[in-house]
Amino acid sequence: MTRMRAFLATLMLSTPLSVMAAEDPVTTFVLDNGMQVIVVEDHRAPVVQHMVWYRAGSADEPKGASGVAHFLEHLLFKATDKLEAGEFSAIVSANGGNDNAFTSYDYTAYYQRIAADRLELMMGMESDRMRNIRLTPANIETERDVIIEERNQRTENSASALFSEQMRAVQYHNHRYGVPVIGWMHEMETLNLDDALSFYEIYYSPNNAILVVSGDVTPEGVRELAEKYYGVIPFNPALPERLRTEEPPQTAERRVIFRDARVAQPYVSRSYLAPERDQGAQKEAAALTLLAEILGGGTTSYLTEKLQFNTQVAVYSSVYYRGTSLDDTTFNMIVVPAPGVTLQEAEDAMDVAVASFMKEGVDPAQLERLKKQLRAQQIYARDNVDGIAQRYGSALTTGLTVEDVQAWPEILQAITPEEIMAAAEKVIIPESSVTGWLMKVQEQGQ
Amino acid sequence: MTRMRAFLATLMLSTPLSVMAAEDPVTTFVLDNGMQVIVVEDHRAPVVQHMVWYRAGSADEPKGASGVAHFLEHLLFKATDKLEAGEFSAIVSANGGNDNAFTSYDYTAYYQRIAADRLELMMGMESDRMRNIRLTPANIETERDVIIEERNQRTENSASALFSEQMRAVQYHNHRYGVPVIGWMHEMETLNLDDALSFYEIYYSPNNAILVVSGDVTPEGVRELAEKYYGVIPFNPALPERLRTEEPPQTAERRVIFRDARVAQPYVSRSYLAPERDQGAQKEAAALTLLAEILGGGTTSYLTEKLQFNTQVAVYSSVYYRGTSLDDTTFNMIVVPAPGVTLQEAEDAMDVAVASFMKEGVDPAQLERLKKQLRAQQIYARDNVDGIAQRYGSALTTGLTVEDVQAWPEILQAITPEEIMAAAEKVIIPESSVTGWLMKVQEQGQ
Numbered sequence: 001m002t003r004m005r006a007f008l009a010t011l012m013l014s015t016p017l018s019v020m021a022a023e024d025p026v027t028t029f030v031l032d033n034g035m036q037v038i039v040v041e042d043h044r045a046p047v048v049q050h051m052v053w054y055r056a057g058s059a060d061e062p063k064g065a066s067g068v069a070h071f072l073e074h075l076l077f078k079a080t081d082k083l084e085a086g087e088f089s090a091i092v093s094a095n096g097g098n099d100n101a102f103t104s105y106d107y108t109a110y111y112q113r114i115a116a117d118r119l120e121l122m123m124g125m126e127s128d129r130m131r132n133i134r135l136t137p138a139n140i141e142t143e144r145d146v147i148i149e150e151r152n153q154r155t156e157n158s159a160s161a162l163f164s165e166q167m168r169a170v171q172y173h174n175h176r177y178g179v180p181v182i183g184w185m186h187e188m189e190t191l192n193l194d195d196a197l198s199f200y201e202i203y204y205s206p207n208n209a210i211l212v213v214s215g216d217v218t219p220e221g222v223r224e225l226a227e228k229y230y231g232v233i234p235f236n237p238a239l240p241e242r243l244r245t246e247e248p249p250q251t252a253e254r255r256v257i258f259r260d261a262r263v264a265q266p267y268v269s270r271s272y273l274a275p276e277r278d279q280g281a282q283k284e285a286a287a288l289t290l291l292a293e294i295l296g297g298g299t300t301s302y303l304t305e306k307l308q309f310n311t312q313v314a315v316y317s318s319v320y321y322r323g324t325s326l327d328d329t330t331f332n333m334i335v336v337p338a339p340g341v342t343l344q345e346a347e348d349a350m351d352v353a354v355a356s357f358m359k360e361g362v363d364p365a366q367l368e369r370l371k372k373q374l375r376a377q378q379i380y381a382r383d384n385v386d387g388i389a390q391r392y393g394s395a396l397t398t399g400l401t402v403e404d405v406q407a408w409p410e411i412l413q414a415i416t417p418e419e420i421m422a423a424a425e426k427v428i429i430p431e432s433s434v435t436g437w438l439m440k441v442q443e444q445g446q
Numbered sequence: 447m448t449r450m451r452a453f454l455a456t457l458m459l460s461t462p463l464s465v466m467a468a469e470d471p472v473t474t475f476v477l478d479n480g481m482q483v484i485v486v487e488d489h490r491a492p493v494v495q496h497m498v499w500y501r502a503g504s505a506d507e508p509k510g511a512s513g514v515a516h517f518l519e520h521l522l523f524k525a526t527d528k529l530e531a532g533e534f535s536a537i538v539s540a541n542g543g544n545d546n547a548f549t550s551y552d553y554t555a556y557y558q559r560i561a562a563d564r565l566e567l568m569m570g571m572e573s574d575r576m577r578n579i580r581l582t583p584a585n586i587e588t589e590r591d592v593i594i595e596e597r598n599q600r601t602e603n604s605a606s607a608l609f610s611e612q613m614r615a616v617q618y619h620n621h622r623y624g625v626p627v628i629g630w631m632h633e634m635e636t637l638n639l640d641d642a643l644s645f646y647e648i649y650y651s652p653n654n655a656i657l658v659v660s661g662d663v664t665p666e667g668v669r670e671l672a673e674k675y676y677g678v679i680p681f682n683p684a685l686p687e688r689l690r691t692e693e694p695p696q697t698a699e700r701r702v703i704f705r706d707a708r709v710a711q712p713y714v715s716r717s718y719l720a721p722e723r724d725q726g727a728q729k730e731a732a733a734l735t736l737l738a739e740i741l742g743g744g745t746t747s748y749l750t751e752k753l754q755f756n757t758q759v760a761v762y763s764s765v766y767y768r769g770t771s772l773d774d775t776t777f778n779m780i781v782v783p784a785p786g787v788t789l790q791e792a793e794d795a796m797d798v799a800v801a802s803f804m805k806e807g808v809d810p811a812q813l814e815r816l817k818k819q820l821r822a823q824q825i826y827a828r829d830n831v832d833g834i835a836q837r838y839g840s841a842l843t844t845g846l847t848v849e850d851v852q853a854w855p856e857i858l859q860a861i862t863p864e865e866i867m868a869a870a871e872k873v874i875i876p877e878s879s880v881t882g883w884l885m886k887v888q889e890q891g892q
Binding site: 062063064066162163166169170173174178179184185186187243244245246248251252253254255256257258259430431436 | 508509510512608609612615616619620624625630631632633689690691692694697698699700701702703704705876877882
């Protein structure tokens with residue numbers, strides 16, 4: 001209990017229990033058992049989205065049990081002490097709502113969208129399955145077949161997905177981000193009841209969860225229900241610190257050539273290890289976010305101009321970066337060559353274009369236009385309360401705070417051309433890169 | 447106890463307690479607590495080599511604690527209940543002997559060479575440190591600095607070692623063979639007393655150990671001492687099954703370019719994932735052993751002829767394969783280009799040579815010569831009892847049996863040209879390969 005009190009004291013210092021001064025219509029507080037709550041008000045329609053996020057994703061899995069986070073996500077739709085298997089979603093549906101769940105490297109989340117007056121029903125069921133699932137060996141058999149079929153559909157049947165999986169495996173030497181969220185097939189086939197229950201027991205606790213409710217609700221109403229349903233679940237004092245295996249220094253330029261008969265459109269993919277948004281230190285990630293936009297964010301981007309308009313080397317090019325990640329993420333480029341252009345020519349053209357960008361630097365006028373667009377997007381985004389809920393849930397499960405989420409728009413606005421170029425110089429280096437070619441299978445001897 | 451009996455029954459079926467009918471002067475038996483014993487007699491000089499091998503190497507380490515197997519090896523020279531830190535080696539030395547230890551992916555071994563009449567003294571000390579080490583926080587601090595310095599010396603100071611480490615990290619996506627035995631520096635820096643003791647408690651048990659004594663001893667004499675010193679240590683019923691994370695299918699050709707200012711001689715390195723010697727199934731590994739010899743085992747090998755004699759593309763080339771491994775190993779080629787030859791030219795010449803070998807097949811006369819050489823080497827090898835001890839120790843810690851070791855020479859002799867080509871066709875495929883270029887750092891813009 002001593003430990004729990006200390007923990008709560010820390011939390012309270014950083015997230016006061018009252019309404020936050022923020023542009024998002026957001027209220028946050030913490031239940032006595034350590035469960036964080038985010039309320040996003042939107043009274044335009046009498047509907048609500050109820051989400052529970054766990055700070056547990058595929059990168060938290062024990063070695064040899066890849067896929068268990070996602071497997072458990074499926075198993076949470078089986079029986080609990082109170083519900084039969086499948087009854088959860090049937091009740092949601094019978095009440096005019098819909099529900100689902102998703103798993104990523106850093107989190108697993110469950111949600112329902114439903115009429116606002118059904119929120120209590122949702123909380124009753126969601127809090128029940130946080131602690132009371134009842135799994136049978138038959139559940140394991142059946143659902144393991146389902147996730148294996150899911151891997152077949154989404155990964156094994158897609159050359160592009162398999163290619164991307166190999167790229168990540170080569171990008172990460174030591175970190176679990178190199179292992180696919182869905183799992184390696186040979187490990188998925190061995191997942192058992194113990195694997196699932198062990199992951200559940202460790203991570204499915206209120207002090208490892210975040211409740212996010214958006215829609216036609218009041219903070220007071222949500223608090224009352226949250227205390228009634230989630231507040232009574234005991235704090236888990238055995239919740240381990242979230243320790244990941246980290247990357248050693250990346251010191252070698254890598255290449256991956258993936259050949260598959262099903263490839264209709266070969267392309268070049270480039271990935272660099274890149275820093276993520278860190279608590280209280282988001283400037284570098286903000287600079288990389290803007291860099292990705294400037295280099296390859298759309299039809300007015302640098303690569304598009306150089307590779308698609310000035311020359312006709314490519315039919316498509318794109319640069320993307322996702323900074324919302326607990327550990328080091330990637331900065332990615334893709335170039336799809338035009339007919340008759342080889343992958344080598346496309347890659348060379350990409351490298352020449354990036355090198356010339358590094359010499360020219362950021363065009364200040366372009367950066368200003370981009371910032372104005374971002375500002376406008378952020379204003380529109382405030383109308384999308386589900387998007388806000390998603391933003392807070394993913395941030396809080398990847399090591400960020402409510403303050404970090406709220407500071408992010410202004411941090412982006414304040415980034416200078418020099419900061420963008422400094423981030424580019426640091427990240428765009430061969431030593432931390434993987435270059436992939438997705439190719440058609442060649443004939444013998446070619 | 448029931449479990450232990452069942453375990454012993456199995457062992458006894460496969461390794462009778464009497465002298466084995468074998469060409470090696472070897473006797474094997476098993477103590478009641480599950481410890482295997484190998485005795486290699488050699489009465490030409492009154493000396494003995496005493497080794498204890500543990501079925502625990504770097505690939506058995508928990509995630510995030512790379513280097514702990516090797517760290518523990520160092521710590522076993524610290525104090526025990528009976529000895530002060532450093533006293534072990536001091537006593538060996540004062541008795542005219544020398545001692546050391548080594549750690550690999552699959553095993554850790556300790557040995558002393560000393561006058562035969564000191565064997566009992568050695569067993570007394572070695573059995574003592576199997577269970578009774580007493581580590582202090584100061585030991586941890588000091589010895590962690592030592593292993594970090596060892597990594598600095600052997601790895602950080604060597605471009606070639608760093609390159610090789612990166613190659614392995616890219617070769618293995620999911621298996622611990624992709625992590626260096628010495629450990630990643632950032633994880634070594636965090637190794638603590640708990641990490642070391644936990645590894646020790648799990649793996650340093652008689653039923654996880656193999657005693658190998660070679661030299662001027664009799665099986666009866668060794669048995670008597672072994673029962674007195676090792677036989678009294680309790681069987682560890684909690685010894686876990688030795689489960690490793692396995693590789694997913696390797697489906698993408700990979701490349702690694704490592705640049706370092708210290709590189710005096712650039713070269714091309716090629717690595718293929720390859721099967722290892724398996725219990726009762728060693729033919730494929732035998733075929734690969736012969737293939738490596740034929741392709742690049744010496745001055746009469748195929749690559750040497752094609753790359754160094756017929757053309758002067760290379761100043762050195764070599765092919766090697768080590769089949770003694772618990773899990774999938776690698777089949778490797780190296781080509782060091784002659785002055786003025788680029789790495790690309792060297793790699794192309796290597797690929798052309800290998801492709802022409804695949805067309806021509808094995809020269810039966812060359813294979814016969816090679817088998818005769820191997821037979822002669824094996825006869826000479828029987829004079830080297832320490833080599834025999836090493837052979838049994840490494841085999842028994844990588845999943846092989848005494849019978850496998852003894853069958854190996856005849857399996858090699860019986861391999862046909864067709865079996866060699868079948869193994870080559872299976873292993874030498876781009877999808878499971880990593881090609882590395884070790885290069886000098888280039889000037890900007892080159």
